[in-house]
Amino acid sequence: MRIYKVGLPFIGMSSLMLLMSPLANAAEMPSMDHSGMDMSDMDHSGMDMSDMDHSGMDMSDMDHSSMDMSDMDHSGMDMSDMDHSSMDMSGMDHSSMNMSGMQGGEPPADARSPDYSNGVPYGQYGKPMMMGSMPLWGVSVDDLGYQFDDDQINFEATGWYGTDSNRIRLRTEGSAQTKDDKEIDSLSSLAYWKPLSIFWNGEAGVAYDTENDKSAVMAGIVGTAPYFIETDARAYLYTDGQIRLDLGAEYEWRLDQHWVVIPEVGLTAFSKDDHDNDITKGFNEMETEVRLTYETFSRQLAPYIGMSYETALGKARGQRRQHNEPVDSSSLTTGVKFWF
Numbered sequence: 001m002r003i004y005k006v007g008l009p010f011i012g013m014s015s016l017m018l019l020m021s022p023l024a025n026a027a028e029m030p031s032m033d034h035s036g037m038d039m040s041d042m043d044h045s046g047m048d049m050s051d052m053d054h055s056g057m058d059m060s061d062m063d064h065s066s067m068d069m070s071d072m073d074h075s076g077m078d079m080s081d082m083d084h085s086s087m088d089m090s091g092m093d094h095s096s097m098n099m100s101g102m103q104g105g106e107p108p109a110d111a112r113s114p115d116y117s118n119g120v121p122y123g124q125y126g127k128p129m130m131m132g133s134m135p136l137w138g139v140s141v142d143d144l145g146y147q148f149d150d151d152q153i154n155f156e157a158t159g160w161y162g163t164d165s166n167r168i169r170l171r172t173e174g175s176a177q178t179k180d181d182k183e184i185d186s187l188s189s190l191a192y193w194k195p196l197s198i199f200w201n202g203e204a205g206v207a208y209d210t211e212n213d214k215s216a217v218m219a220g221i222v223g224t225a226p227y228f229i230e231t232d233a234r235a236y237l238y239t240d241g242q243i244r245l246d247l248g249a250e251y252e253w254r255l256d257q258h259w260v261v262i263p264e265v266g267l268t269a270f271s272k273d274d275h276d277n278d279i280t281k282g283f284n285e286m287e288t289e290v291r292l293t294y295e296t297f298s299r300q301l302a303p304y305i306g307m308s309y310e311t312a313l314g315k316a317r318g319q320r321r322q323h324n325e326p327v328d329s330s331s332l333t334t335g336v337k338f339w340f
Contacts, residue, residue: 139159153175170188259294260295286311
């Protein structure tokens with residue numbers, strides 16, 4: 001039996017050649033053409049490329065137009081650290097993108113019914129209505145008081161029915177004597193009321209004056225002047241051609257939540273003389289009053305105590321002296337004002 005001995009240098013050289021062979025094959029791979037390789041059936045799910053460095057990869061010349069990524073799952077991809085500032089998408093064409101399923105856009109023609117009910121009935125209460133369009137009514141008694149020195153009852157009240165845009169108003173003011181013949185002097189009007197601006201309202205209607213027993217056509221303007229002064233101006237054209245002008249102003253000086261001081265002033269003027277009714281041309285009289293009121297029951301009821309003063313103006317002063325009537329008069333008053 002013949003035994004062959006192989007030396008250690010030969011074994012080392014053989015091992016070195018075996019190791020160099022894979023390295024030589026790997027060096028030749030960059031020049032390989034992968035365009036003909038079909039990797040569509042390859043399963044890359046088990047490949048771990050988290051440690052791979054792609055920073056040196058140049059994909060600017062790659063054509064992605066034929067890549068189908070519709071089945072790819074991107075839910076596990078974290079792109080929060082990606083920098084998109086250098087991406088230029090100005091050349092992208094979005095005309096073929098279908099975003100009809102996204103929220104927004106024009107609704108279909110039958111998306112909603114004209115009355116916004118969508119076919120749902122209103123039920124037992126009927127169709128809802130805006131508060132400004134709903135007809136309402138109200139009564140306001142601005143003055144119902146007694147004058148001790150003149151021994152008479154003064155009154156001023158207004159009732160209305162309608163909406164915020166159109167109303168019918170019934171208004172009356174005057175006095176009733178409580179002694180002798182108990183005469184009642186009043187001026188009442190029925191008018192159509194309509195807002196003219198934010199702070200002013202207009203009135204037009206008919207009126208009747210019991211003092212001279214004549215009817216008239218009335219027109220006026222009522223509203224809030226600067227500094228919250230309640231102002232009213234009304235003109236009356238009587239059947240005999242006489243014109244009467246009433247001017248009034250009132251201010252509410254609120255001391256606290258309940259106590260209110262109300263000063264007011266009123267002027268009356270006529271266009272011509274009427275000796276039968278003791279009327280002279282121009283301003284005839286001025287009435288002033290200061291009332292201290294206490295509002296109760298949510299300000300709907302306010303008893304008051306005050307002082308009134310009345311004086312004749314112009315030629316009316318001389319006419320009163322001729323008839324032995326007082327030119328000036330003052331009186332303590334007490335009464336109540338309320339609304340509902």
